[in-house]
Amino acid sequence: MTAPNLRGPTDREARAIAHARERAVSRDARPSMKVHGQDAGAVQMGAPHTDQHGAFALIEDALGTSSSDFAGYALLQLTQTAHQSGRGVSEEALNAQLALVAAVEPENELEAALALQMAATHDLSMHLIAKAKNADRLDQMKEFGNLATKASRTFATQMKALSDFRRGGEQVVRHVHVHEGGQAVVAETVNVGARNAQSLDQCHALGPTLLGSHTGRDGVPIASSEGAETMPDARGQE
Numbered sequence: 668m669t670a671p672n673l674r675g676p677t678d679r680e681a682r683a684i685a686h687a688r689e690r691a692v693s694r695d696a697r698p699s700m701k702v703h704g705q706d707a708g709a710v711q712m713g714a715p716h717t718d719q720h721g722a723f724a725l726i727e728d729a730l731g732t733s734s735s736d737f738a739g740y741a742l743l744q745l746t747q748t749a750h751q752s753g754r755g756v757s758e759e760a761l762n763a764q765l766a767l768v769a770a771v772e773p774e775n776e777l778e779a780a781l782a783l784q785m786a787a788t789h790d791l792s793m794h795l796i797a798k799a800k801n802a803d804r805l806d807q808m809k810e811f812g813n814l815a816t817k818a819s820r821t822f823a824t825q826m827k828a829l830s831d832f833r834r835g836g837e838q839v840v841r842h843v844h845v846h847e848g849g850q851a852v853v854a855e856t857v858n859v860g861a862r863n864a865q866s867l868d869q870c871h872a873l874g875p876t877l878l879g880s881h882t883g884r885d886g887v888p889i890a891s892s893e894g895a896e897t898m899p900d901a902r903g904q905e
Contacts, residue, residue, distance in 0.1 A: 697762075697765060698766075699715050699722075699765060699766075700715065700742070700758070700761060701713055701758065702756055705755040710756050712746075726738050726741075726765070730782075731775050731776065731778060731779050732776050734776070741779065744787075745768075745786070748790055760790065765786075767785065768782045768783060778829065781828065781832075784825060785822060788821050792818035792821075792822060799812040
């Protein structure tokens with residue numbers, strides 16, 4: 668088959684390509700594996716280059732662990748989720764999931780476990796979206812679409828769980844209370860997560876009280892209803 672005639676990149680495209688290459692080179696390399704063969708359910712794989720130990724060190728670092736057992740088992744789990752019906756383990760899918768896990772930058776095995784779930788959930792979500800798009804019947808489209816929506820929401824929940832875990836599960840809610848006399852107090856309620864050693868049951872005042880308009884110094888005027896006129900009835904009076 669004759670290759671189609673392709674134009675060269677425009678000047679604008681060439682500048683964007685050059686910039687993209689610079690950014691790509693500056694990024695950290697992601698861990699990857701080479702699938703050498705598959706036989707009776709067994710997968711033979713190894714480093715994509717001559718430094719076998721270095722390749723596995725990249726995987727351990729991407730998983731935030733110093734445990735070779737944990738890294739090896741995590742890699743096994745990824746090969747299972749990267750398995751495609753009729754094709755076996757997809758090297759591209761495996762390395763794509765490894766890259767996603769590395770992007771999470773887990774600090775320990777617990778965060779790595781969540782990152783592994785996120786990679787698997789994302790893969791499942793995209794698979795279900797494709798199934799819904801290519802469905803021949805409306806009931807199939809609805810079924811796959813609903814499952815895809817659930818998987819997508821699960822992924823978002825996992826991201827929030829990771830964020831909450833890293834933040835310690837602490838939530839801060841600020842309130843502004845206006846007291847009699849025109850003084851305003853900003854209070855902060857702190858809900859402490861399980862990772863914190865103590866619980867806080869009270870609100871704590873933050874900063875000085877805002878001065879009311881009744882003081883001798885210049886202050887912040889607070890709106891008052893005193894002297895307000897009654898709004899006329901829009902329908903008029905009978």
